[in-house]
Amino acid sequence: DGGITQSPKYLFRKEGQNVTLSCEQNLNHDAMYWYRQDPGQGLRLIYYSQIVNDFQKGDIAEGYSVSREKKESFPLTVTSAQKNPTAFYLCASRDRDRDDGYTFGSGTRLTVV
Amino acid sequence: AQSVTQPDIHITVSEGASLELRCNYSYGATPYLFWYVQSPGQGLQLLLKYFSGDTLVQGIKGFEAEFKRSQSSFNLRKPSVHWSDAAEYFCAVSNFGNEKLTFGTGTRLTIIP
Numbered sequence: 001d002g003g004i005t006q007s008p009k010y011l012f013r014k015e016g017q018n019v020t021l022s023c024e025q026n027l028n029h030d031a032m033y034w035y036r037q038d039p040g041q042g043l044r045l046i047y048y049s050q051i052v053n054d055f056q057k058g059d060i061a062e063g064y065s066v067s068r069e070k071k072e073s074f075p076l077t078v079t080s081a082q083k084n085p086t087a088f089y090l091c092a093s094r095d096r097d098r099d100d101g102y103t104f105g106s107g108t109r110l111t112v113v
Numbered sequence: 114a115q116s117v118t119q120p121d122i123h124i125t126v127s128e129g130a131s132l133e134l135r136c137n138y139s140y141g142a143t144p145y146l147f148w149y150v151q152s153p154g155q156g157l158q159l160l161l162k163y164f165s166g167d168t169l170v171q172g173i174k175g176f177e178a179e180f181k182r183s184q185s186s187f188n189l190r191k192p193s194v195h196w197s198d199a200a201e202y203f204c205a206v207s208n209f210g211n212e213k214l215t216f217g218t219g220t221r222l223t224i225i226p
Binding site (some may be wrong): 004006031033035040041042043044045048050058088090092099101102103104105106107109 | 154218
């Protein structure tokens, strides 16, 4: 079955370390997105990519970086510059040629200690 | 800029009772509107969407929503809730072309016997 896989489900890191969250999709979707979810704040857009080798900043890009070298993959790096990295991170993708909405992965919960 | 308001942070409903979750949006043009549901620790599942046409849209799991342009609203309804409907519900609006999705802060639904 097609879908989006985020790994790992839980991730623990020490403060000051960079960490990379994985997002892979086999839906053949062109567009991919990273959202951050905090209690009471809904989902906020970090970065998005409409095509391979191109990406744009979302509303809260500071302290994060991404790459899009393959259509299937859109990894997110949480750098040491991110002031409050502990959160639930959700990856999504979308078929730009269809109005089917966004498909979400099951998320990665990152805890920085 | 587009924005979404979900005025109810938490709603409690008895099993079998009707449900209405409120959503108001701010967007200059005709919006693309969505409702998503999230179980604890999971990703988001699309319940329904509105792009154009009939203002009453049907979704999965017995949910429906009505687009009211004059009120800038897209409220979610269900005539009779089940215990399995307990979750968090997010309303979202997208810009023209559906390139970026902006979420409300969510409404947590609790079902009591």
